[in-house]
Amino acid sequence: MEQVIKIENLSKFFGEVCVLRDINLTVNKGEVVCIIGSSGGGKSTLLRCINLLETPTSGVIYIDGSNIMDKNVNVDQLRTKTGMVFQQFNLFNHLNVLDNCTLAQLKVLKTEKKLATAVAAANLTKVGMADKLGYKINQLSGGQKQRVAIARALCMNPDVLLFDEPTSALDPEMVDEVLNVIKKLAEEGMTMVIVTHEMSFAKNVATKIVFIDNGVAEFTGSPSEVFGDHGNARLKEFIK
């Protein structure tokens, strides 16, 4: 099976503090990996190491087979392959919905404007935001913002999408509209790594779940293994 991400012995220190210790993880094409665990446990840091928003202290990360820790690797080019969706959406506030989705296409991929607009429109349609192209960001609800953010990431045609707690900043009634979009992407075969606190979502959508506690990958397995009978007391305590 084709490996999109392979992480070997990844550790991350912030000064003296160890945030991640010896993480090993493989993400195959089409897989949906959910990372669960208590807040402050290092889940987001792990995700941010994958596109080098954080620089790992030690270890190796391969994306599509190439070592991204290599000094000669073009970080910007790498990041077009790993789309990211943030907890706080981080949409560009000075641009409208459509321009949010075309900016990086035009500047990074050097796509023609006509094509970039078409790609943006297609992805915005996919997330159900096709009727809001001209809207300013501050006119959107949280759920709408996050759906635009997903479309923005999709526009770069990434090999994997990284979600950093995509629903944690949303009002409860908006969580589902975002999760449904992610589910749809999973059905289409999109490779995704999702940091989440939505246990039922992880149970239903994930092909693999990683439980991270105090910077250590305590348990890795399929949803049935994680939610089934196993000997890990800490995990049992967490999903109780």
Next chain:
Amino acid sequence: MPDRPLSNMVLMSSIEKIVYLFQHYGLLFLQGLGVTLLLAVVGTGVGLILGLLLSLVRNLKATPKDGKLKRIGKKVASFLAMCYIELFRGTPMMVQALIIYFGGKMIGIPWTYLSCGLFVISINTTAYMAEIVRSGVNSIDVGQLEAARSLGMTQTQTMFHVVFPQALKNSIPTIGNEFIINIKDSSVLNVITVSELFMAAKIASSATYMFIEAYLIIALIYLTLTIVFSQILKRVEKHLNAPFVVKLSHERTA
């Protein structure tokens, strides 16, 4: 009012003197007004562009990926930018003008009073603008930066397409304020005899001994300028902060 010889001036009322000044020196004041506006516009415009670049240099930070040489280079550049800002904000523009004008002449720069004046006000404003832009940039949420970088944009692309547009919009009140300050502060450039508004009053008053009247005239002109421009500025701010409403045809209700 018929022209009276200058010897009769003592007998003229202030109103008459003002009228006299307008009749004989009106063109000079008008020219001074033009030069003052030119100084303020060029100074603020050039200062903004150079200040933007200077703030980039000031904000240079070494990353772990940089080699030793690059790291030292960045630190030195950032330090020099800081020195520039401190130097120009920490000394009066009047003193800067004199040093730069005569210093320039000494090393053979063939500038006129006006071109030197434009140069001085521009590089002086640059220092202030660099700090204005820097605080504007710092006010932008780091998430904006991360989002742009996560899409593969370079640091420079991120600054010019994501951070600066938002930082500048937030800084418009302070930038406008800098323009209004420049309208007034360009008056100190009379020390190198730039023929701006203050210089016009100086010439007119020393030729006629109508000191109070001449300076009253330019005070009124300065005041009019600053009030007009601050009103315009308020309009612009209001316009920018107005909630943006898109009307799509299918959303219109009767």
